[in-house]
Amino acid sequence: xxxxxxxxxxxxxxxxxxxxxxxxxxxxxxxxxxxxxxxxxxxxxxxxxxxxxxxxxxxxxxxxxxxxxxxxxxxxxxxxxxxxxxxxxxxxxxxxxxxxxxxxxxxxxxxxxxxxxxxxxxxxxxxxxxxxxxxxxxxxxxxxxxxxxxxxxxxxxxxxxxxxxxxxxxxxxxxxxxxxxxxxxxxxxxxxxxxxxxxxxxxxxxxxxxxxxxxxxxxxxxxxxxxxxxxxxxxxxxxxxxxxxxxxxxxxxxxxxxxxxxxxxxxxxxxxxxxxxxxxxxxxxxxxxxxxxxxxxxxxxxxxxxxxxxxxxxx
Amino acid sequence: xxxxxxxxxxxxxxxxxxxxxxxxxxxxxxxxxxxxxxxxxxxxxxxxxxxxxxxxxxxxxxxxxxxxxxxxxxxxxxxxxxxxxxxxxxxxxxxxxxxxxxxxxxxxxxxxxxxxxxxxxxxxxxxxxxxxxxxxxxxxxxxxxxxxxxxxxxxxxxxxxxxxxxxxxxxxxxxxxxxxxxxxxxxxxxxxxxxxxxxxxxxxxxxxxxxxxxxxxxxxxxxxxxxxxxxxxxxxxxxxxxxxxxxxxxxx
Numbered sequence: 001x002x003x004x005x006x007x008x009x010x011x012x013x014x015x016x017x018x019x020x021x022x023x024x025x026x027x028x029x030x031x032x033x034x035x036x037x038x039x040x041x042x043x044x045x046x047x048x049x050x051x052x053x054x055x056x057x058x059x060x061x062x063x064x065x066x067x068x069x070x071x072x073x074x075x076x077x078x079x080x081x082x083x084x085x086x087x088x089x090x091x092x093x094x095x096x097x098x099x100x101x102x103x104x105x106x107x108x109x110x111x112x113x114x115x116x117x118x119x120x121x122x123x124x125x126x127x128x129x130x131x132x133x134x135x136x137x138x139x140x141x142x143x144x145x146x147x148x149x150x151x152x153x154x155x156x157x158x159x160x161x162x163x164x165x166x167x168x169x170x171x172x173x174x175x176x177x178x179x180x181x182x183x184x185x186x187x188x189x190x191x192x193x194x195x196x197x198x199x200x201x202x203x204x205x206x207x208x209x210x211x212x213x214x215x216x217x218x219x220x221x222x223x224x225x226x227x228x229x230x231x232x233x234x235x236x237x238x239x240x241x242x243x244x245x246x247x248x249x250x251x252x253x254x255x256x257x258x259x260x261x262x263x264x265x266x267x268x269x270x271x272x273x274x275x276x277x278x279x280x281x282x283x284x285x286x287x288x289x290x291x292x293x294x295x296x297x298x299x300x301x302x303x304x305x306x307x308x309x310x311x312x313x314x315x
Numbered sequence: 316x317x318x319x320x321x322x323x324x325x326x327x328x329x330x331x332x333x334x335x336x337x338x339x340x341x342x343x344x345x346x347x348x349x350x351x352x353x354x355x356x357x358x359x360x361x362x363x364x365x366x367x368x369x370x371x372x373x374x375x376x377x378x379x380x381x382x383x384x385x386x387x388x389x390x391x392x393x394x395x396x397x398x399x400x401x402x403x404x405x406x407x408x409x410x411x412x413x414x415x416x417x418x419x420x421x422x423x424x425x426x427x428x429x430x431x432x433x434x435x436x437x438x439x440x441x442x443x444x445x446x447x448x449x450x451x452x453x454x455x456x457x458x459x460x461x462x463x464x465x466x467x468x469x470x471x472x473x474x475x476x477x478x479x480x481x482x483x484x485x486x487x488x489x490x491x492x493x494x495x496x497x498x499x500x501x502x503x504x505x506x507x508x509x510x511x512x513x514x515x516x517x518x519x520x521x522x523x524x525x526x527x528x529x530x531x532x533x534x535x536x537x538x539x540x541x542x543x544x545x546x547x548x549x550x551x552x553x554x555x556x557x558x559x560x561x562x563x564x565x566x567x
């Protein structure tokens with residue numbers, strides 16, 4: 001369980017995290033979602049006591065981080081896979097971590113086995129690929145068999161196999177009853193990984209809900225209708241309270257589901273060539289909700305909604 | 316004790332401390348071998364065997380600074396603070412381990428230098444007969460340990476290897492030796508500069524030397540040898556205290 005209350009971090013004039021309150025529950029993967037620069041890493045560093053909040057507080061298992069006697073046994077975190085000394089072997093890296101929290105040395109070999117690094121355990125971490133470094137970071141997080149695990153953008157830069165491995169791994173950890181808190185700027189990734197979402201933009205909380213809720217709340221469901229008699233059908237739909245967008249042969253109808261539209265068409269003897277419900281894409285949902293809170297928007301981004309609408313209807 | 320073990324593992328599982336140790340010993344002992352082998356008769360003395368200590372000490376200070384700046388460079392300091400949220404304890408443990416290594420290097424360097432000189436010039440009088448002789452040789456252990464504390468403090472404050480090493484080298488090699496050039500007040504300031512003062516502890520008034528030139532310039536400090544060491548220690552620990560407060564307050 002991670003609980004943040006009114007968490008705020010300012011650097012001079014800039015507010016990186018603004019009055020953020022959320023909770024991550026045990027037994028599920030909670031996605032921490034936001035565009036780059038939204039304050040995700042800063043928040044994670046504050047959870048770990050590395051950065052000091054300007055105001056507010058955050059607790060792990062009911063305690064502030066620095067109150068934990070052996071913190072690695074409560075919270076395991078992978079914030080940056082490159083946080084290892086390049087000349088130190090993977091085993092030595094884990095050995096000192098284990099020693100610092102009175103974790104038995106055999107745990108080192110266990111976690112190396114778990115992440116599949118046994119064969120390179122005595123090799124220098126500096127020679128590891130990103131995927132291997134990521135695994136070493138995860139081994140470090142698992143070392144103290146903690147009830148809370150945090151991962152910052154764990155799939156960044158990984159190949160598909162690595163991504164799949166991490167995704168399954170996180171589900172397994174959550175199934176074991178642990179709190180799994182994982183950040184990402186990719187909603188599509190979170191949709192596959194997380195059951196719950198904490199969404200932030202520009203340091204502020206945008207939503208905390210289940211992933212399914214987030215998507216359905218954000219995307220308006222529309223139905224694509226193709227008909228040679230659209231000219232007659234259009235006013236019928238409008239009378240029934242639906243809004244109709246698009247021209248020439250195919251329109252998008254929102255406000256009515258496909259059953260209702262089909263019934264209306266039958267009653268008014270309108271021929272339909274297509275009647276297909278459209279699911280809004282996750283990216284669309286994300287853009288819609290966080291649209292205003294992207295910190296570094298470019299002109300290109302401003303033009304983006306026009307094109308994503310088309311892309312969204314096609315999906 | 317656990318924290319000391321942690322820092323010991325960290326220090327000795329990378330290569331740079333081993334290299335630093337070897338280089339420091341090679342400089343101190345090699346310098347002694349060179350000066351003793353090439354010296355005129357009547358030059359070799361307990362004092363002359365320790366000619367190269369200052370250069371070896373500089374290497375050890377670089378080693379000490381790197382012990383902390385590489386943690387910032389590679390981000391392992393964050394893993395450290397994550398494992399040990401009490402930053403002051405973690406950094407004190409590192410200081411203890413690194414300065415203990417420096418103490419050992421200082422003793423090895425000093426007695427190694429004395430030993431190799433005794434081998435090369437068996438007829439020279441290199442017996443440690445006075446308190447001044449002992450300070451000149453064994454005293455290096457204490458000086459190395461305290462200089463390591465000072466270098467660590469600089470490393471904690473600056474966090475960047477290049478910056479910390481540059482400051483340490485420029486200060487010890489240039490600033491202290493050029494200060495006396497400043498008109499009127501220069502020599503008074505120099506009298507209180509830490510590396511000048513600590514030389515007083517090591518070589519005193521030059522009593523360990525057969526000739527005055529058989530070593531670095533003698534200290535201009537007016538303190539007694541042990542007060543000189545205490546002064547140097549106060550500066551090293553004072554800077555460490557400042558560094559710990561800063562590290563405790565700032566974001567890691």
